[in-house]
Each structure stands twice: as C-alpha cells, then as structure tokens.
Amino acid sequence: MPPRIVMMDSALSAAEIARELAPSGMELVVAPFGSEAFKAAIPEAEYLVGFGNRAIDAGFYATAPRLKLFQLLSAGYDTVDIEAARAAGIPVCNNGGANSTAVAEHALLLMLATCRRLVSQHENVVAGRWRGNDPSQVKLYELRDKTLGIVGLGAIGKKVARLANAFGMTVHYYDIRRVSEAEEDALEVRFKLLGEILRNSDIVSLHVPLTPASRHMIGAAELARMKPTAYLINTCRGPVVDEVALTAALEAGTIAGAGLDVFDQEPPAADNPLFRLKNVTLTPHFAGPTWDNQQARFRNAFDNCQRVARGERPLWVIPELA
Numbered sequence: 476m477p478p479r480i481v482m483m484d485s486a487l488s489a490a491e492i493a494r495e496l497a498p499s500g501m502e503l504v505v506a507p508f509g510s511e512a513f514k515a516a517i518p519e520a521e522y523l524v525g526f527g528n529r530a531i532d533a534g535f536y537a538t539a540p541r542l543k544l545f546q547l548l549s550a551g552y553d554t555v556d557i558e559a560a561r562a563a564g565i566p567v568c569n570n571g572g573a574n575s576t577a578v579a580e581h582a583l584l585l586m587l588a589t590c591r592r593l594v595s596q597h598e599n600v601v602a603g604r605w606r607g608n609d610p611s612q613v614k615l616y617e618l619r620d621k622t623l624g625i626v627g628l629g630a631i632g633k634k635v636a637r638l639a640n641a642f643g644m645t646v647h648y649y650d651i652r653r654v655s656e657a658e659e660d661a662l663e664v665r666f667k668l669l670g671e672i673l674r675n676s677d678i679v680s681l682h683v684p685l686t687p688a689s690r691h692m693i694g695a696a697e698l699a700r701m702k703p704t705a706y707l708i709n710t711c712r713g714p715v716v717d718e719v720a721l722t723a724a725l726e727a728g729t730i731a732g733a734g735l736d737v738f739d740q741e742p743p744a745a746d747n748p749l750f751r752l753k754n755v756t757l758t759p760h761f762a763g764p765t766w767d768n769q770q771a772r773f774r775n776a777f778d779n780c781q782r783v784a785r786g787e788r789p790l791w792v793i794p795e796l797a
Contacts, residue, residue, distance in 0.1 A: 480521070480524055527554030536560070545566070547776075550575070552569055566792050567793050568789050574765070576767075582682075621677035623639045677702065679701065684711070698724040716739075
C-alpha cells in the first residue's frame with residue numbers, strides 16, 4: 476500500500492490543486508475533518524495536511540497509529556493541540572512562509588488605507604459627497620519618512636520591512652529573537668525595545684504568533700504609550716491585541732486609527748463596537764490566502780511529506796516542537 480496523505484481541506488479549488496501536485500507513489504485522500512471518509516482514511520494515514528483543529532487531540536492521535544507528520548497549510552498554529560502532538564511524537568509544521576508575501580502586502584495595504592482614509596473616501600464618492608483636493612476636510616498622511624515599528628521579525632515581518640523601505644519609511648523592529656547585525660543591515664532595520672517601538676513609531680505593525688506570552692501583549696497600557704497620531708496594524712492574530720482596550724483607545728483618540736485583518740472572536744459579532752468607528756479599516760482574516768500562493772502551500776506541504784518519507788527531518792517544525 477502506498478503512503479497515504481489525508482488532506483482535510485475539501486474546498487473545490489484546494490482539492491484540485493492538491494490532486495495536481497500530489498507526489499507520485501503516494502495516495503491522496505481528500506475528506507472534510509470528521510466525515511465518514513475522513514474517519515475511514517485516518518487509521519492508515521501517514522501524513523495529515525490541513526489547518527489546525529482543537530479536535531486533533533490525544534484521542535485523535537490514538538486513531539492514527541501510522542501518522543508521521545501533521546503539516547499545516549497555515550502559518551499560524553494557535554489552534555493546534557501542541558501537548559497532544561508532543562505526547563504522540565508527531566511533528567507539526569507550518570506552511571513555510573507560503574503566504575508571507577500576501578500577508579506583508581496586506582499589512583502595507585492596511586497602512587495605506589488607514590493613513591489615506593480610503594474607506595471613508597470611497598463612501599463619500601459613492602454617496603455624492605465630493606471633497607476632492609480639499610485637505611481641510613480630512614487629514615491624510617504619506618508613508619514616506621514615517622517610522623514603522625515591526626513587532627515580530629519573522630518571514631512576514633522581514634517582507635514588511637523590505638516593502639516599507641521601498642516606501643521610504645524608517646524601520647525599527649522588536650523580536651524576542653534578535654537577528655544578526657549583518658541581517659539588520661541587509662534589511663535596513665534597527666532593533667528597539669518594545670517600549671521604544673510603541674513610543675516612537677508612527678505605525679506599529681504586529682507579526683507574532685499567538686502564544687500564552689503574546690495574548691493581549693498590546694493592551695491599554697501599551698496603547699497609551701503610542702503617539703496620538705499613530706496607527707496600529709494587526710494581520711497576525713486577533714487576541715494579540717486586547718480588543719476592548721483598542722476600541723476604547725480609538726474612541727478616545729489615544730491613537731489615530733487601526734487596520735485589522737483579525738479579531739478576538741471570528742467572525743466578530745454583528746454588534747462589535749469597532750464597526751461603528753470611522754478610524755478603522757477592517758478585513759475578514761483574508762490577508763493570507765491568494766490565488767497566487769495556493770500552489771505554494773501545497774508544494775511546501777507535499778515536499779515535507781516526501782522529506783519524512785525519505786527519513787529526513789521535516790522543515791518548518793513549529794518552535795514548541797523543534
């Protein structure tokens with residue numbers, strides 16, 4: 476019997492790409508998590524490909540005795556039961572930065588949209604409120620010569636830095652793992668402590684994984700340290716920011732605005748107070764998936780399956796299991 480890969484994403488486009496790229500000599504089973512087809516395929520599965528799911532726990536691993544790898548299609552892994560994977564001896568790997576360009580571009584999109592009040596300008600035009608060429612109506616800002624503070628200089632953070640440099644921004648970063656001076660020079664970034672990032676940045680962009688340590692790392696105290704003219708951009712995970720504190724800060728003018736692709740609760744409730752605010756730009760946790768990177772996600776996933784099949788260590792093992 477050929478080694479079996481079970482893919483949990485049954486969306487038509489994803490399934491088509493997976494079948495096109497599936498390694499020869501391996502069996503690919505595409506089935507939604509929890510379906511009868513999925514349950515039937517898991518006992519002989521050696522590789523599991525898909526997104527994190529809390530139901531993939533100790534009980535699940537007991538039903539998958541041949542499993543060798545849990546390969547994520549996402550960069551984030553906050554919905555993975557890490558302790559269950561560790562106890563089962565199963566490496567969990569993220570998508571190897573397959574969507575890093577998309578997320579970095581989206582972060583820049585949100586910076587531009589907030590600084591230039593894109594949503595309200597669009598609303599004014601379609602409502603017949605023409606306010607062209609009158610800067611007294613609303614204050615708009617360029618990115619050029621602004622200071623960007625990147626929190627989390629991983630694959631996405633580094634690409635944000637490169638894009639920001641192209642816009643003429645000064646880029647500082649904070650990360651618990653500081654990069655070498657040579658890499659700082661190559662990226663044209665400088666390390667600052669988190670307090671300095673908050674205090675001195677015109678825009679703060681968050682690019683950290685959601686862990687117990689990063690949950691609500693940006694709360695009322697941190698927001699109070701930011702400039703009243705500053706913007707907060709979050710394209711990583713909603714709970715990294717205390718959403719109640721952020722809403723209060725936006726309402727009070729503690730900061731100028733925010734661009735958010737992620738929320739504390741997803742999807743957010745219909746009465747979320749952020750929806751009432753004019754100084755926010757909101758998108759539905761859609762920074763990562765693009766048509767361009769769909770193939771890269773599966774290419775990286777299947778490459779890792781083949782590595783394990785050859786007896787090699789997989790790439791992109793999440794830090795907690797590395």
